[in-house]
Amino acid sequence: MNPEEWDKDFKRRQIKIMKCAACHNEMVKKKGELDLRIEGKLYLVRNVFYEECPACGEKVLSPKVSQDLFRKIKDRKFVEKTVKIPVLDGTYG
Structure with missing residues (x-):
């Protein structure tokens, strides 16, 4: 979904403001x-x-964006890169 489509969809949904689940x-x-x-x-x-x-950080994708992402993953339409990430061992406390 391109930015214009997303904005159009978002504006249509503005009538009812989305609330955090x-x-x-x-x-x-x-x-x-x-x-x-x-x-x-x-x-x-x-x-x-x-x-x-903004209160709890919950993030939500629109159904259209979710469908597009799952389709790209299924069709392997992504670039694989190696990324270094910090890893913590969860044996604290």
Whole structure:
């Protein structure tokens, strides 16, 4: 979905402001990076439109964007890159 389509869809949905499912605050439209874990594999999605709760950080993709991403993953239409990430052992406390 291109930015114009997303804006059009978003404006249409503005009549009813989206509320966060976790804390019920109003969601805010954003564009940026998201990390998705699907079937145990980590995907970094760049330049994606989503809505985020400023209170709790919950992030939500539109159904159209979700469908597009899952289709690209299924069709292997992505670039594989090696990225270094910090890893912490969870044996604290």
